[in-house]
Amino acid sequence: xxxxxxxxxxxxxxxxxxxxxxxxxxxxxxxxxxxxxxxxxxxxxxxxxxxxxxxxxxxxxxxxxxxxxxxxxxxxxxxxxxxxxxxxxxxxxxxxxxxxxxxxxxxxxxxxxxxxxxxxxxxxxxxxxxxxxxxxxxxxxxxxxxxxxxxxxxxxxxxxxxxxxxxxxx
Amino acid sequence: xxxxxxxxxxxxxxxxxxxxxxxxxxxxxxxxxxxxxxxxxxxxxxxxxxxxxxxxxxxxxxxxxxxxxxxxxxxxxxxxxxxxxxxxxxxxxxxxxxxxxxxxxxxxxxxxxxxxxxxxxxxxxxxxxxxxxxxxxxxxxxxxxxxxxxxxxxxxxxxxxxxxxxxxxx
Numbered sequence: 321x322x323x324x325x326x327x328x329x330x331x332x333x334x335x336x337x338x339x340x341x342x343x344x345x346x347x348x349x350x351x352x353x354x355x356x357x358x359x360x361x362x363x364x365x366x367x368x369x370x371x372x373x374x375x376x377x378x379x380x381x382x383x384x385x386x387x388x389x390x391x392x393x394x395x396x397x398x399x400x401x402x403x404x405x406x407x408x409x410x411x412x413x414x415x416x417x418x419x420x421x422x423x424x425x426x427x428x429x430x431x432x433x434x435x436x437x438x439x440x441x442x443x444x445x446x447x448x449x450x451x452x453x454x455x456x457x458x459x460x461x462x463x464x465x466x467x468x469x470x471x472x473x474x475x476x477x478x479x480x481x482x483x484x485x486x487x488x489x490x
Numbered sequence: 491x492x493x494x495x496x497x498x499x500x501x502x503x504x505x506x507x508x509x510x511x512x513x514x515x516x517x518x519x520x521x522x523x524x525x526x527x528x529x530x531x532x533x534x535x536x537x538x539x540x541x542x543x544x545x546x547x548x549x550x551x552x553x554x555x556x557x558x559x560x561x562x563x564x565x566x567x568x569x570x571x572x573x574x575x576x577x578x579x580x581x582x583x584x585x586x587x588x589x590x591x592x593x594x595x596x597x598x599x600x601x602x603x604x605x606x607x608x609x610x611x612x613x614x615x616x617x618x619x620x621x622x623x624x625x626x627x628x629x630x631x632x633x634x635x636x637x638x639x640x641x642x643x644x645x646x647x648x649x650x651x652x653x654x655x656x657x658x659x660x
Contacts, residue, residue: 330545330546330547335544335545335547337639338544338547338636338639339541339544339547340641341540341614341636341639341641342540342541342547342549344573344613344614344641344643344647345518345538345540345573345614345647346516346517346518346647346649346658347516347517347518347539347540348515348516348517366541367539367540367541367542368515369517369537369550369552370511370515370517370537371509371512371536371537371552372537372552372626372627372629372631373552373626373627373628373629374505374508374509374627374629375500375505375627375628376500376627376628377500377505377508377509377512377627378626378627378629379512380539380550380552380626380631382539382541382543382550403514403515443514444511444514444515446511451626451627452626454624456542456543456548456550456621456622456633457542457543457544457545457546457547457548457621457633458543458544458545458546459542459543459544459548461542461550461633463627463631466508466511469507469508469511470511471510471511471514473514473652476651477514477515477516477651479516479649479658481646481647481658482643486658486659487658487659488516488651488656488657488658488659489656489657489658489659490659
């Protein structure tokens, strides 16, 4: 068994070991999309967390301070969070890509009466407004309030783990 | 396909629909354990998030305001976070149980030179100190700094989804 133990000092070796350990921990994968000034703005996050609060119903997402998408997204009246389904790994990769013009190529987005946009075929949809933002190290953590929800219980979620995308075992 | 769409008003029907939607989103499962005044104190969380910050390396966990374990845990010099492995579902259920005296029955805990205690056989271990705490609705979100890490890359993580525990498909 490959076993790695690292403790501080907080040098580059330590930080890269922690990053690899973070990658081994499983998470869901979401897109956050909204129409801003007539254009769709989107980002993909694997640091999205549900159940941060039950009442008001809050979710959270950690965003790099250097993100250029978040300052635009947060200005929308509401943001569409789509939890990718197990058959959407390629879509998640494309929407997470560096080429912003290609992120939405061939992606069917569903509109709401507000600014939120959802990815067709996703397993869970949360329409969210920004509740609060706090600093956390080199990231900003946004707490979002869920103002509408849709679930497709027959669809299983995509799981991010070990730098790859996976399905849950049947 | 069972599809549920709910929007506000924020009544009990809406909140319970959101709770069910939250349960459908996948997450890892961790225990947080420390020795406090000579006794092991522990809790299990499915709202644990890695990669909240890269430098300093931060993770987060959302804790109900009514938790009686967290006020004791947060007083420890460091807290051991163990990410359960796929074969530890029964252990996770036991450690999440209401009977505090039985939580550690038969559980092998590994000690550190500090207060952190880890569950033997877990897939990932993060030794953490409390970096910050913020209010988020009816929960407190604790940001924890990772001061030591251990990974067992051959072990796959346990995934919590749809009110049950699952394995990642091979």
